[in-house]
Amino acid sequence: MLEILDLNKSFKKKEVLKEISISLKTGVYGLLGPNGAGKTTLIRCIVNLYDITKGNIRFQGIDVTNNNAFSKNIGYLPQKFGLFKELTVYDNLQYFAVLKKISKESMDTCIKESLKKVNLQDRVNNKVSTLSGGMVRRLGIAQAILGNPQIIIFDEPTAGLDPEERIRFKNLLSSIKEDKIIIISTHIVEDVETCCNKMIIMNDGKIFKMGNSEEIISIARGKVFEVKQGIGIDSNWYVEKTFFRNGEEFLRVLSNKKEGHKSLEPTIEDGYMCILKGI
Incomplete structure (x- = not known):
């Protein structure tokens, strides 16, 4: 279980997140809200890119607030995702595998499994500079699921994907969601309508509602x-x-x-x- 308890985040005098408390069990959650609602700030607090102003984050009962070691349990696709364009697809994932402390013995297998799941296995030796925008986004998804993390967070994962790739992403979620907490942040309701167990609706730095489809x-x-x-x-x-x-x-x-x-x-x-x- 991932617990966020009375979380506040401020930048100087501007309060961006306000007393957020939610508990997430295994499942796929849609984090919905208009642009500027605070979704990305909340995600960056969870993945330890931002220090929390006030509050706590617990994972499986252990306080992981501002704990760098916790990040190895998380796969994260940010809204704006950068890669080394002159390196190959494989080399880029190898770089992320090292950051995730994946062992040398299992690294090759992990990389190839991730690429297969996003249908990029035939691009393994291509330079990133030769990929289309949609392929780069799929490569970003591949690095997020690399190493089989317990928590996976996607920030606007379908941005730049065509309808066929959106369907592939939904199928990917179905194949990896077992025993994981997956959070999909978006302002597009359609993106979470068919693949999320529950929805978390944010606006103005607050949680307005959390519930399943029928409750919403x-x-x-x-x-x-x-x-x-x-x-x-x-x-x-x-x-x-x-x-x-x-x-x-x-x-x-x-x-x-x-x-x-x-x-x-x-x-x-x-x-x-x-x-x-x-x-």
Whole structure:
């Protein structure tokens, strides 16, 4: 279990994270929130890139706050991931394997297994400079899972991936999630909708809600309506999107007041927006 207890993080006088407390058991968690919500700062505190201003982090009951030794249990793909472009794919992973203190005896096997899981085994001797953006992202995923860490954290892992690669990433999660804590940070609900056991919704440096898909969806039940375009917009409505049917334009709106319009079945995205907008 990974426990984050009353965590605060400030940069000078700016408080970025505020009294965050969550407990994570084995499973895949979607860390959702708009840009600037504090997701990346929270991740960097967990992986020990930032010192914590206040609070504690425990892993399996042991206090690992600001403990460099704890990082060997974590695989991490940052939002912006750099590699040595003039080195080969294999050499780059060998560099990360040394940093992770993977033994020489098992290093080659670990590297080849990671590359196979992200479908880059045929690029093992290619220089990174020859790879496409999507391949570089997949190589970043390979280094995160290298060495079979107990905690794996992906920050915007599908950025730059095409639809086929996104499906491959979801399949990869299914193959590696056994006995692991996996956190996927994103602002795209679709990225976590099909592959996460639970969702953690952040905004303004705080945890607003943690729950499974049905719990998030239930927050929007009775609050999603279809309104024909041209009807006056009420100040209580949050217009989520527009769509067309039979040549006519409609709005999908959220409201905590019964508006007398056609009610729609809520989605995870509806629940997410209700939480963020206080509906």
